[in-house]
Amino acid sequence: MPDTRDRILAAARVLFATKGFGSTSVADILHSADVNAGSLYHFFPGKQDVLLAVLDAYHAGIGPMLLDPAWTGVDDPIDRVFALLARYRGALVATDCSYGCPIGSLALEIHEPDPPVRERLAANFDAWVAAVERCFVDAGDRLPADVDRRALAVFALTTMEGGVMLARTHRSAAPFDDAVRMLRDHVARLEAAV
Amino acid sequence: MPDTRDRILAAARVLFATKGFGSTSVADILHSADVNAGSLYHFFPGKQDVLLAVLDAYHAGIGPMLLDPAWTGVDDPIDRVFALLARYRGALVATDCSYGCPIGSLALEIHEPDPPVRERLAANFDAWVAAVERCFVDAGDRLPADVDRRALAVFALTTMEGGVMLARTHRSAAPFDDAVRMLRDHVARLEAAV
DNA sequence: GTCTATAGCTAGATAGAC
DNA sequence: GTCTATCTAGCTATAGAC
Numbered sequence: 001m002p003d004t005r006d007r008i009l010a011a012a013r014v015l016f017a018t019k020g021f022g023s024t025s026v027a028d029i030l031h032s033a034d035v036n037a038g039s040l041y042h043f044f045p046g047k048q049d050v051l052l053a054v055l056d057a058y059h060a061g062i063g064p065m066l067l068d069p070a071w072t073g074v075d076d077p078i079d080r081v082f083a084l085l086a087r088y089r090g091a092l093v094a095t096d097c098s099y100g101c102p103i104g105s106l107a108l109e110i111h112e113p114d115p116p117v118r119e120r121l122a123a124n125f126d127a128w129v130a131a132v133e134r135c136f137v138d139a140g141d142r143l144p145a146d147v148d149r150r151a152l153a154v155f156a157l158t159t160m161e162g163g164v165m166l167a168r169t170h171r172s173a174a175p176f177d178d179a180v181r182m183l184r185d186h187v188a189r190l191e192a193a194v
Numbered sequence: 195m196p197d198t199r200d201r202i203l204a205a206a207r208v209l210f211a212t213k214g215f216g217s218t219s220v221a222d223i224l225h226s227a228d229v230n231a232g233s234l235y236h237f238f239p240g241k242q243d244v245l246l247a248v249l250d251a252y253h254a255g256i257g258p259m260l261l262d263p264a265w266t267g268v269d270d271p272i273d274r275v276f277a278l279l280a281r282y283r284g285a286l287v288a289t290d291c292s293y294g295c296p297i298g299s300l301a302l303e304i305h306e307p308d309p310p311v312r313e314r315l316a317a318n319f320d321a322w323v324a325a326v327e328r329c330f331v332d333a334g335d336r337l338p339a340d341v342d343r344r345a346l347a348v349f350a351l352t353t354m355e356g357g358v359m360l361a362r363t364h365r366s367a368a369p370f371d372d373a374v375r376m377l378r379d380h381v382a383r384l385e386a387a388v
Numbered sequence: 389g390t391c392t393a394t395a396g397c398t399a400g401a402t403a404g405a406c
Numbered sequence: 407g408t409c410t411a412t413c414t415a416g417c418t419a420t421a422g423a424c
Binding site: 098148152158 | 212213214216292294298299301302303304305315316319342345346348349352354355356360362363364365369373375376377379380383384387
């Protein structure tokens with residue numbers, strides 16, 4: 001039996017990703033984690049603190065939980081960018097295009113987040129961008145020297161997040177694929193321009 | 195004094211855009227519109243039906259409320275695309291990067307929307323994409339013939355929505371500007387490739 | 389650390405006079 | 407069409423025994 005605190009976090013992570021933060025009640029978490037209210041409030045001051053811990057877990061796990069699985073067997077730095085995007089596509093189609101990026105969903109759901117929440121959302125985005133920026137940096141002179149690697153990584157993130165948003169709304173991976181195909185074309189043209 | 199129903203819709207539109215749907219209570223709408231509960235429930239069966247009417251209003255108003263103001267004095271079809279994106283940037287900076295695209299926010303906030311809600315969100319995205327696709331179609335042979343105009347319009351939408359998401363989270367227009375600059379560069383390379 | 393029971397509040401929605 | 411008062415359900419969080 002895993003640690004109680006971990007069970008709470010695991011349950012909350014799934015529920016926040018599938019139902020959102022506001023639509024997930026503490027009772028939902030308790031039921032899903034098979035835990036009593038007293039235990040949850042023993043470990044966390046309140047519901048928002050559970051969210052903070054979930055966001056910290058995402059941030060800490062971006063390597064082992066997201067990047068490493070996406071990049072096993074993929075060495076080419078530019079292929080890695082699109083392997084990462086393909087990972088999000090896999091999550092989409094595996095859930096009938098209803099599950100996307102949990103960070104993005106929370107970022108738009110919580111309109112006026114308390115500073116600690118917003119900071120953690122931003123930190124997650126920053127870590128994603130830094131990882132992809134690293135790919136583009138590693139691509140070296142395959143990309144024109146004057147191309148801003150970090151801005152290109154931000155562009156990859158907006159493509160993914162916007163693609164997930166449209167795919168979920170249309171319940172179809174087609175808009176996600178359209179956007180990623182355009183990004184792939186852009187990167188190919190950058191490579192051809194060297 | 196405007197029509198009561200219109201006052202309700204105007205108040206709900208602002209509240210849903212600034213606070214979100216879930217965080218806006220019926221009491222908030224009543225107070226903001228200076229209307230009593232009996233009046234709201236006379237015109238609408240419930241809160242969700244107010245949302246449906248708001249989404250219909252966005253859809254009906256995409257020309258007069260969004261495209262027309264963005265495109266006055268802008269005749270070049272490709273400039274029109276970026277004038278539209280600049281309009282969203284203006285909304286961002288005017289609100290300290292806390293207000294973005296109301297449709298996108300609702301699309302990610304409401305995780306399992308009832309079919310009528312999801313259909314209207316999709317219809318709003320479709321209308322946006324169709325308008326931008328028209329711009330790229332009007333660009334004619336300034337773009338390579340084999341470029342999918344509709345996919346390019348979807349790409350513009352994902353850039354905008356993703357950019358708004360990051361700008362709001364970072365409370366900075368910089369990521370929005372990064373993404374739009376990359377899109378602009380992509381379109382410029384397409385034009386140069388003809 | 390875990391359990392049950394419940395406080396205290398706010399939500400969406402309704403009733404019925406006018 | 408508009409008003410006030412109110413119902414019922416669900417929420418977060420707490421109390422206090424074990």
